[in-house]
Amino acid sequence: QVQLVQSGAEVKKPGASVTVSCKASGYSFTGHYIHWVRQAPGRGLEWMGWIDPNSGNTDSAQKFQDWVTLTRDTSRSTTYMELTNLGSDDTAFYFCARILRGSSGFDIWGQGTLVTVSS
Amino acid sequence: QSALTQPASVSGSLGEPITISCTGTSGDVGGYNYLSWYQSHPGKAPNLIIFDVTKRPSGVSNRFSGSKSGNTASLTISGLQAEDEADYYCCTYAGNSIWLFGGGTKVTVL
Numbered sequence: 224q225v226q227l228v229q230s231g232a233e234v235k236k237p238g239a240s241v242t243v244s245c246k247a248s249g250y251s252f253t254g255h256y257i258h259w260v261r262q263a264p265g266r267g268l269e270w271m272g273w274i275d276p277n278s279g280n281t282d283s284a285q286k287f288q289d290w291v292t293l294t295r296d297t298s299r300s301t302t303y304m305e306l307t308n309l310g311s312d313d314t315a316f317y318f319c320a321r322i323l324r325g326s327s328g329f330d331i332w333g334q335g336t337l338v339t340v341s342s
Numbered sequence: 343q344s345a346l347t348q349p350a351s352v353s354g355s356l357g358e359p360i361t362i363s364c365t366g367t368s369g370d371v372g373g374y375n376y377l378s379w380y381q382s383h384p385g386k387a388p389n390l391i392i393f394d395v396t397k398r399p400s401g402v403s404n405r406f407s408g409s410k411s412g413n414t415a416s417l418t419i420s421g422l423q424a425e426d427e428a429d430y431y432c433c434t435y436a437g438n439s440i441w442l443f444g445g446g447t448k449v450t451v452l
Contacts, residue, residue: 328393
C-alpha cells in the first residue's frame with residue numbers, strides 16, 4: 224500500500240523549532256519528489272517547498288527560505304521538515320505529499336501533523 | 343508570489359452543475375499545463391481530483407472535469423451531489439521550481 228505516514232502532533236513555545244517527519248512506504252522512495260504544504264486554522268492551503276529524495280536537492284517558497292529546512296534519510300525512506308523560530312501564526316496542519324513524476328498532481332498525502340505554537 | 347484567485351464560495355442545487363474558476367497570470371496558470379485540483383476538508387489531507395489541467399486520477403468520479411483558457415483554469419462538477427460539499431483548491435507550477443495554491447472555494451450543496 225502506497226502511503227506517507229507523518230509524525231504526531233507537536234506543541235511548541237514561540238521561538239522554538241519543530242521537526243516533522245514523513246515516512247514513505249509501498250513505492251520507490253527516490254522516485255518521487257516530496258512537497259510540503261501547510262494549512263492554518265480557517266485558512267487555505269499554502270505550498271512550502273519540495274525535496275528530491277534521490278539527490279537531496281530542495282527548493283522552497285520565498286517566505287520560507289530562511290527558516291524551513293527539508294532533508295531526507297534514504298535508509299529510512301523518510302523526509303523531514305524543520306521549522307525554526309516558530310511564531311503563533313505557524314500554528315497549522317503540516318502535510319507532506321508525493322508528486323506524480325513529470326506531472327502536476329500531488330497524488331499521495333500524509334495524514335497531516337498539527338503543530339501548535341503557544342506560550 | 344500571490345495565491346491564485348478563486349471565488350470564496352460557490353453553491354448549487356443537487357444535480358445541477360457548478361464551475362469554480364482559478365485565475366493567475368501568464369507566468370503561472372497561463373504558462374504551464376501543470377495545474378491540479380484538490381477536494382479538501384479542514385484538518386484532513388486533500389484529495390487529488392484533477393491533474394495536468396484535464397486528467398482525472400483513477401477512482402475519481404467523472405462528474406469532475408477540468409479545463410483552462412488563458413490565465414484562468416476551471417473545475418466543473420456536473421450533477422452536484424451532497425458528498426461534493428467541501429473546499430476546493432487549485433494548484434499550479436509557477437516556474438523556477440515554485441508552486442502556488444489558490445485561496446480555496448467552499449462549495450455548498452443547496
